[in-house]
Amino acid sequence: MIRGTNRTPGIARKGGACLLGILFLFSVGCGGGRIAQEKGTITLWETYNNEEHDVFMEIVKSFEEWYAKERGEEVHVRVKRIPFDQHIQKIKFSAITRTAPDIVRVDAGELIDLVYGQIVYDLKEIDPKIEEYLSTFMPVARESVRIPLRHPDGKVRTGVYGIPDQLTGVAIYYNRTMFKEAGIPFPPRTLRELRDADPPWDFKRFREVAKALTKPERNQYGVALNSSLWFSLPFFNAFGADFIKIDPDGKFRCVLDSDSGINALTALASLYWDGSEPGAWLAGAINPDRGFINNKYAMIVSGPWNLKTFRKSGVDFGVTFIPEGPNRREIPVPGGGTIRVGTSTNVGGTDMAILKTTRQPRLCYEFLKYLTRPEVHAKWCNALGQIPVQTLAEPLVDFSGNPDLKVFVEQMRTAVPRPKIPRYGVLEVSIMVPQIERAFRARNRAGVRLALGKAVEEIDRRILRDVNVPR
Amino acid sequence: MMSGYRFLRMIRGSLLAAILLVAAVFVLFPFFWMLSTSLKTEGRGMKFEFLPRRVAEVGPVEIDTAGVRVGEIQFDRTTVDETGVHPALRSAGADEVIFVAEEAKGKRVSGRLFPKDTEVWAAREALPAGNWKITYTVKRGWKAAFFNLYTFNNYRRLIRNKSFPFKTYLFNSFLVSVSAAILTVILCALAAYVFAKKEFPGKTVLFWSFMAAMMIPGMMYMVPQFAIVTQFGWINTLQGLVVPHLANVFGLFLLKQFMEAIPDSLLEAAEMDGATETTKFLKIITPLSMPSLAILFLLTFITQWNNFFWQLIVNTPDSPYITLPYGIALFRGQYETKYELMMAASSFSIVPIVILFLFTQRYLIEGLTAGGVKE
Numbered sequence: 145m146i147r148g149t150n151r152t153p154g155i156a157r158k159g160g161a162c163l164l165g166i167l168f169l170f171s172v173g174c175g176g177g178r179i180a181q182e183k184g185t186i187t188l189w190e191t192y193n194n195e196e197h198d199v200f201m202e203i204v205k206s207f208e209e210w211y212a213k214e215r216g217e218e219v220h221v222r223v224k225r226i227p228f229d230q231h232i233q234k235i236k237f238s239a240i241t242r243t244a245p246d247i248v249r250v251d252a253g254e255l256i257d258l259v260y261g262q263i264v265y266d267l268k269e270i271d272p273k274i275e276e277y278l279s280t281f282m283p284v285a286r287e288s289v290r291i292p293l294r295h296p297d298g299k300v301r302t303g304v305y306g307i308p309d310q311l312t313g314v315a316i317y318y319n320r321t322m323f324k325e326a327g328i329p330f331p332p333r334t335l336r337e338l339r340d341a342d343p344p345w346d347f348k349r350f351r352e353v354a355k356a357l358t359k360p361e362r363n364q365y366g367v368a369l370n371s372s373l374w375f376s377l378p379f380f381n382a383f384g385a386d387f388i389k390i391d392p393d394g395k396f397r398c399v400l401d402s403d404s405g406i407n408a409l410t411a412l413a414s415l416y417w418d419g420s421e422p423g424a425w426l427a428g429a430i431n432p433d434r435g436f437i438n439n440k441y442a443m444i445v446s447g448p449w450n451l452k453t454f455r456k457s458g459v460d461f462g463v464t465f466i467p468e469g470p471n472r473r474e475i476p477v478p479g480g481g482t483i484r485v486g487t488s489t490n491v492g493g494t495d496m497a498i499l500k501t502t503r504q505p506r507l508c509y510e511f512l513k514y515l516t517r518p519e520v521h522a523k524w525c526n527a528l529g530q531i532p533v534q535t536l537a538e539p540l541v542d543f544s545g546n547p548d549l550k551v552f553v554e555q556m557r558t559a560v561p562r563p564k565i566p567r568y569g570v571l572e573v574s575i576m577v578p579q580i581e582r583a584f585r586a587r588n589r590a591g592v593r594l595a596l597g598k599a600v601e602e603i604d605r606r607i608l609r610d611v612n613v614p615r
Numbered sequence: 616m617m618s619g620y621r622f623l624r625m626i627r628g629s630l631l632a633a634i635l636l637v638a639a640v641f642v643l644f645p646f647f648w649m650l651s652t653s654l655k656t657e658g659r660g661m662k663f664e665f666l667p668r669r670v671a672e673v674g675p676v677e678i679d680t681a682g683v684r685v686g687e688i689q690f691d692r693t694t695v696d697e698t699g700v701h702p703a704l705r706s707a708g709a710d711e712v713i714f715v716a717e718e719a720k721g722k723r724v725s726g727r728l729f730p731k732d733t734e735v736w737a738a739r740e741a742l743p744a745g746n747w748k749i750t751y752t753v754k755r756g757w758k759a760a761f762f763n764l765y766t767f768n769n770y771r772r773l774i775r776n777k778s779f780p781f782k783t784y785l786f787n788s789f790l791v792s793v794s795a796a797i798l799t800v801i802l803c804a805l806a807a808y809v810f811a812k813k814e815f816p817g818k819t820v821l822f823w824s825f826m827a828a829m830m831i832p833g834m835m836y837m838v839p840q841f842a843i844v845t846q847f848g849w850i851n852t853l854q855g856l857v858v859p860h861l862a863n864v865f866g867l868f869l870l871k872q873f874m875e876a877i878p879d880s881l882l883e884a885a886e887m888d889g890a891t892e893t894t895k896f897l898k899i900i901t902p903l904s905m906p907s908l909a910i911l912f913l914l915t916f917i918t919q920w921n922n923f924f925w926q927l928i929v930n931t932p933d934s935p936y937i938t939l940p941y942g943i944a945l946f947r948g949q950y951e952t953k954y955e956l957m958m959a960a961s962s963f964s965i966v967p968i969v970i971l972f973l974f975t976q977r978y979l980i981e982g983l984t985a986g987g988v989k990e
Contacts, residue, residue: 189932193948197778224932225778227944230924237928241845251949312950434661449950456658458673494949 185220186508187245189235191228191494199527207514221511232257232569239263239501246502247512249309252288252493253374253568259291259305260566260611264497266303270509274304277513284491285311285533287561296614298394306495307512311533313489314378314447315555316467320460322364322442326356331464333547335475335483335554338465346486347382347411350443350467354420357442367415368424368432368441371584373576374490375445376412377562381488382469383408387563396565396611398603401596408469410592413584425581436461447492448531448552463551465558475557478538489559493533531556567607575602653958654765660954667760673751711754716747769959781960783935784942789967791926791938792919795857799915800908802861807870808900812882822871829864837925844929851934856926860919866911873907874900909978917968939964 192200204221211219224245226234232254238244239261250258258264267274267289278286285308292302316331323330331345331353332338343349354366369375380387385405389397399405415421424432424441432444437457445466454461468486475483496515498508514520516533522540525532529546531553532538543550565571576599583595652660715725722745755763773781809815810822840859849855877900885895901908923940930937943964946957972979 191949193946193951193953194776194778225945226932227927227941227947228949229944229947230927233924234927237841238931240841241850243850243931437661438663447950449948453658453661453951457662458658458671492950 183504184218184507185222186247186502186504186511187222187224188247188249188496188511189224189226189231189245190249191226191231192249196528197223197225199524203515203520203524206520207511210514211510219507235499236261236263239499242501244499244501246504246508247496247498249494249496250306251568252308252491252495253562255289255306255495255497256291256564256566256568258497259293259303263500264305265500265502265505266305267307267498267509268304270498270505278304278307280534280536281308281516282311282531282533282535282556284313284556284559284561285493288491288493289495291564292390294394294396294612294614298614300390300394306497307516308493308533309496309512309515310493311531311556312447312449312492313531313552313556313559314375314445314466314492315489315552316443316464317436317446317450317454317461318443318464319436319439319441320462322357322439328353328356330462333462333464333551335465335477335485335487335557338468338485338487339483344468345465346468351411351415351418351420354415354443355418358418358420360419363440365422365424365435365441366420367443368435369412369415369421369584370432370445371425371577371580373572373580374492374562376409376576376580377490377560378445378466378488379412379469380405380408381490381560382466382471382486383411384469384471388565396608398600398608400603401593401600404471405596406589406593409580409583409596410589411469413586413592416584417587423584425584448529448549451529451546451548463548465551465555473558477557485558487555487558489555491556491559491562565603565607565611567610571603571607575599575606649958649961651765652954653769653962654767655955656764656766656768657955659764660958664764667757667764669755669757669760671753671755671763673753710756710759713752713754714749715752716749718745718747720745769955770963773956773959773963779942779945781942781963784937784939785963787936788920788939788964791853791856791936792916792967794853795860795919796912796915798857798861799863799866800912803863803866803870803911804901804904804908805896806867807874808896810867810871811874811877812879812900825864825867829868837928841928850929851931851936853936855929856936856938857919859925860915860922863911863915866915869911870904870907873904877903906978906981909975913971913975913979916971920964920968 190197190200201223204223207221208219211217222245228251232250235244235248235250235258244263248258255264271277278289288308288311289304289306290302291305292300294300318331320330332341338345350367357366358364380400383404385402385408386399389399391397416423422441423429424435430438430440432441433446433450433453435441436444436446437454437459439459451463465485465487466489469488470486471488472484472486473488475485477483496512498505498512502508515524518534518536518540521532521534521537524530525537525541529549531549532541538553543553563571579595579599579602582598583592586592586595651665655662711727713725713727715723717723724747773779810818836859844850844855844859847854849858881899881903882895885899890898921940922938923944926938926941927944930941939960943957943960946953946960
């Protein structure tokens with residue numbers, strides 16, 4: 145006690161000095177706050193990774209030079225990085241405090257939240273011919289920015305709330321060594337090969353292959369699944385299951401518990417029931433990506449973002465299509481004509497949206513149009529190995545060094561847009577993941593039906609009730 | 616001869632040691648994983664690979680020697696092209712690289728590659744035109760094998776990356792955490808002293824009202840706190856990051872319980888010697904509460920050090936006060952995560968906490984055991 149008391153003056157002095165220091169910092173730290181909007185300067189918040197950021201900065205520089213040359217005016221695009229985690233919350237909070245930028249790059253599924261929050265421009269207000277401009281975009285990319293809203297008159301009108309800047313979707317990665325060891329021929333790599341495949345690369349074949357590749361004694365499994373809605377959508381699409389229907393009175397209704405929806409989820413869950421899927425979706429399990437790299441899973445559902453990582457890890461892999469379901473459709477292919485196949489995929493990626501707080505919507509729009517000019521977009525895709533959103537850029541993209549990406553590009557032609565409803569985080573995390581896992585655990589079709597019924601009920605109650613309020 | 620009792624004690628001790636060892640490995644595994652991942656070469660972070668391998672097999676990769684690339688490797692007629700070489704073959708320090716090429720018609724060619732430069736290995740002879748599947752066997756010495764798996768590059772890239780001002784983020788995190796911890800301790804200590812040693816009307820009601828506030832989830836405070844910070848114009852400021860977290864009810868409760876155990880007779884004696892309230896607080900209460908103050912300091916420091924969401928919303932990307940959790944989150948993209956870099960940044964980020972623990976562990980142990988001994 146005495147020892148402590150003797151040291152008190154020293155502690156008090158040091159504590160006082162610290163306190164004074166902090167108060168000083170607080171006094172000089174005042175200020176900050178709103179983002180100044182200078183004429184000719186626009187601010188953009190993006191969530192790119194380091195490599196993408198570097199390429200993006202080159203494009204921004206080329207835009208500034210092009211604008212000065214073409215329009216005789218100096219413009220400046222201030223690019224700022226924000227973390228992808230919670231980026232929508234960040235944008236919403238900044239809109240409240242009027243510290244929001246002019247343009248934001250947002251996840252395609254979450255753009256809808258900003259639209260319902262009425263903080264982004266309907267680009268039809270800036271350019272009435274925007275639909276014409278978007279006509280050369282990949283249809284599913286175009287659809288990611290065309291969002292229907294229920295208006296006070298009960299009618300549903302579709303606005304254009306951004307320009308797509310990145311497009312992605314999933315296909316099947318397979319371990320070639322495991323296929324070879326099991327004597328199974330590699331699955332198709334082009335839509336034509338898929339159409340002509342014998343035996344067909346359909347769900348029945350996928351299930352057989354997964355079983356043949358499963359060797360529990362070697363801790364090797366045929367397939368690993370993710371229990372999220374986004375990763376399950378390709379299968380729902382391939383089975384022809386609709387997610388949302390709009391009634392004649394303009395009301396949104398979830399119809400995922402249709403027979404097609406139940407068939408799709410039953411087919412997916414049957415992989416787990418067969419033992420070909422080890423439960424990679426369970427908490428604490430080795431996730432699909434990690435298991436694939438470590439030669440534990442023979443097939444996984446994943447996207448082009450993993451091409452580089454898998455290549456660097458040294459795993460011997462190939463990419464093929466999502467197995468065909470009963471929903472066979474005519475898919476247009478470059479050079480004219482169509483191919484009838486039953487494969488499909490989901491749609492992910494990002495869009496660039498102009499916030500209503502901007503004072504320079506036209507300049508923002510010019511910049512977004514510049515980003516998606518064929519030659520500029522091709523530069524982006526070539527540098528980063530990405531799927532073009534602008535079809536006019538496709539002939540300028542060199543796939544020869546990245547043949548697996550070509551499979552993804554072909555798979556994207558079969559994609560179906562994801563449900564255009566807000567609160568995607570709630571839909572995914574709080575509603576669909578628990579119900580998909582419930583269906584997996586059910587081990588019978590009746591359980592799958594119950595899980596989907598519960599999901600639909602929750603979607604109607606927690607999301608669509610709000611969507612059906614006229615805006 | 617060892618007696619049966621001693622033998623049993625020895626067995627029991629060994630068993631206990633073994634259990635503790637297993638528990639320690641279990642507890643420390645995430646730390647080991649973080650550290651080893653931060654030291655791995657790019658793309659290896661997710662592999663269950665911890666021991667270097669001297670002999671590694673790469674491939675097979677498909678190549679078309681007629682000039683059309685089938686796989687990601689380009690193997691023209693005389694040499695492996697540097698732009699298309701398989702990453703495993705780009706390894707410095709390999710002693711020998713053997714290739715076996717098989718053609719679809721059954722033709723088989725094998726041979727040794729030679730080091731084209733310090734990193735890239737190339738074929739001396741051309742392969743006849745056709746589609747080939749090539750498997751490489753790379754042999755390395757222990758040192759080269761080690762550096763093929765592990766590297767310090769992630770740390771270098773982190774510190775030298777111009778678009779990632781790591782040192783600024785680190786300093787800001789330290790500034791915010793230390794400021795919040797010091798001010799929280801001061802504020803809570805003053806309040807706890809009053810609640811523990813003073814009497815005033817409504818004291819019990821007020822105290823339990825504060826306690827009730829502890830039951831409300833933290834996220835509920837987020838919106839009103841954010842509204843206040845915005846009204847004060849504290850976006851992008853140090854105050855905005857620190858002040859909303861200072862009124863810490865848990866801290867008040869912790870310190871009050873500790874201060875109540877300090878005998879009132881000590882304060883009465885001080886009063887009789889003419890001590891003022893300030894003197895009593897600074898010379899009696901503060902030194903005797905040092906273990907609990909240290910615990911509160913540490914808890915607040917750690918909470919603020921790891922606080923991501925508040926620091927995300929109060930800082931715009933222009934802010935000079937962007938902190939480490941915000942910076943580390945930049946390595947996590949929409950679909951992919953740069954595990955090696957993220958773990959390198961995380962390894963750095965735990966250093967201050969470890970140092971703080973080392974300096975405050977005496978107080979922590981005192982604080983944790985304070986209630987354990989009855990006089």
